[in-house]
Amino acid sequence: MFRQQGGIRLKAVFVGAGSMAEAIIAGALKSGALQADHTYVTNKANDARLRQLAEEFGVQAGYEAGAALQDADIIVLAMKPKDAEAGLESIRSFIHEKSVVISLLAGVSIDFMEETIGKPCAIIRSMPNTSAAVGKSATAIALNQFVTDKQHKSALHLFSAIGTAITVDEAQMDAVTAVSGSGPAYFYYIAEAIQQAGEELGLDHETAKELLIQTLLGAASMLSKNDGQAAALRKAITSPGGTTEAALRTFDEFRVKQAIAAGVKEAAVQSKRLGDAYIH
Ligand SMILES: NC(=O)C1=CN([C@@H]2O[C@H](COP(=O)(O)OP(=O)(O)OC[C@H]3O[C@@H](n4cnc5c(N)ncnc54)[C@H](OP(=O)(O)O)[C@@H]3O)[C@@H](O)[C@H]2O)C=CC1
Ligand SMILES: O=C(O)[C@@H]1CCC=N1
Numbered sequence: 001m002f003r004q005q006g007g008i009r010l011k012a013v014f015v016g017a018g019s020m021a022e023a024i025i026a027g028a029l030k031s032g033a034l035q036a037d038h039t040y041v042t043n044k045a046n047d048a049r050l051r052q053l054a055e056e057f058g059v060q061a062g063y064e065a066g067a068a069l070q071d072a073d074i075i076v077l078a079m080k081p082k083d084a085e086a087g088l089e090s091i092r093s094f095i096h097e098k099s100v101v102i103s104l105l106a107g108v109s110i111d112f113m114e115e116t117i118g119k120p121c122a123i124i125r126s127m128p129n130t131s132a133a134v135g136k137s138a139t140a141i142a143l144n145q146f147v148t149d150k151q152h153k154s155a156l157h158l159f160s161a162i163g164t165a166i167t168v169d170e171a172q173m174d175a176v177t178a179v180s181g182s183g184p185a186y187f188y189y190i191a192e193a194i195q196q197a198g199e200e201l202g203l204d205h206e207t208a209k210e211l212l213i214q215t216l217l218g219a220a221s222m223l224s225k226n227d228g229q230a231a232a233l234r235k236a237i238t239s240p241g242g243t244t245e246a247a248l249r250t251f252d253e254f255r256v257k258q259a260i261a262a263g264v265k266e267a268a269v270q271s272k273r274l275g276d277a278y279i280h
Contacts, residue, residue, distance in 0.1 A: 009038050010154060013068045015087050016078030017043040017053055017061070020104050023132035024076065025057055027161035034158070040068035044083070069094035074154065077103040077113075084108045084278065088116040095121050100151040102126060102141075102158070106177060107274035110144045110170055122146040124155045127173060127181045128162060137163030138180040142170035174275065178267035186260065191216060 012034050014021045021041065028034040036058035042065040043050060050061035060068070069075060069091055079087045084105050095101065100122040103113060113123050124147055128139040139159040143152060152167070159165035168176060191212055198208030222233055238244040251257070 009035055010073040011038045011068070011071050012040070012074040012076060013065060013072045014039070014041045014076045014078050015043075015065070015091060016076075016080075016083075016104075017041050017046070017049050018078060018080075019130070020128065020132065021076065021078035022053065023130075023137075024078075024104075024128075024158065024162055025053070025059060027132065027135055028158055029057055029059075031161035033161045040065060040072075044079070066094060070096065072099050074158070075099055075101045077101060077105055079105070081105045081108050081274070081278065084112070085116060088113060092117045092119075095119070100124060100147060100155070102155055104128060106181060107271055108278045109275055110142065112278040114144065120146055122148065122151055124151070125170060125173065126155070126159065127176050128159065129181055129184050131184055132162040135162055138183070139163060139165045140168045140173070140176040140180065141165060142168055142173055174268045174271040177271040178264050181271075182267050186263070187216065 012028075014025065025034070025039065025041070029036055029039070037060070039057075039059040041050060041053050041059050041061040042063060047063075053059060054061040072094075075091055075095070077084070077087055077091075091101070095117060097120075101113065101117070102124045104126055106127065108125070110123050110125050113125075114121065117123075123144045124141050126139055126141045128137040131137050132139075137159070139162065141155055141159065147155075156165045156167070194212055195205075195208050198212065199205060203211070219233075223230060226233055234244075234248075238248060
């Protein structure tokens, strides 16, 4: 924990107070990665939202972020990508040599952030996913040249409070976004199809839902326990001439595997397209 790293209590400012900021704040306070009295949250204009976060988590919240930013070890950019430029402009004069900017913004390049800030500054670009809300995000981070080992460790520790965290080269961020950023949505899409088929086969909504959720949880645990050996696990269920084989044969006829792979690759292309809008 940060507190154990030389007894330092890191000061963090969240610029943006939406669902992703809340998930990180909740996880980081629970794990001890951050402390409420050293955490400041601000947003654009939604005062009621700030009061709600202050009440729920005991963090400081408001529109007088200057002093907190000046003092911050970590500045988390948690607005939507379209607000990136305004957000960066609002913090640039407060950034100092010991602070690190951690961006959650999908598609916004480190180059764009460096140029908008306009001075040497440690920047970490991250891609978490919405499972952060239940502490199960798969987060990847990429660093610029100014990030120190200590800041790198602190960021991994922060993201570990909302799931797992790994470090990649920034060039891999489009692929990461396609696999794990958008990834939960693919499984929800498959879940919708199974739920619908279950109901069409005569199960009531609740029964189909319970069976589906537990089946997904079980499959995720099996994958985790068996080192991601999806093909081997699938084969172990598929009896010759049995029901699974019938389902998989039908999926193959519809080229479902190829369709999913093409969709994931298209997500990466779209990530790059969106990112190109954030190059100076
Ligand atoms: N959803 C996902 O699956 C993933 C999202 N992300 C990224 O996380 C980021 C946050 O997403 P999410 O939490 O869903 O967003 P939300 O829309 O829930 O929240 C955005 C927040 O940013 C604030 N804001 C807007 N402009 C500014 C500004 N100039 N200065 C300060 N605050 C500002 C808004 O304030 P106000 O309410 O007052 O307007 C609001 O609090 C995005 O960049 C997204 O790309 C990353 C990975 C996955
Ligand atoms: O769909 C999107 O563009 C964002 C990025 C990853 C998840 N949601």
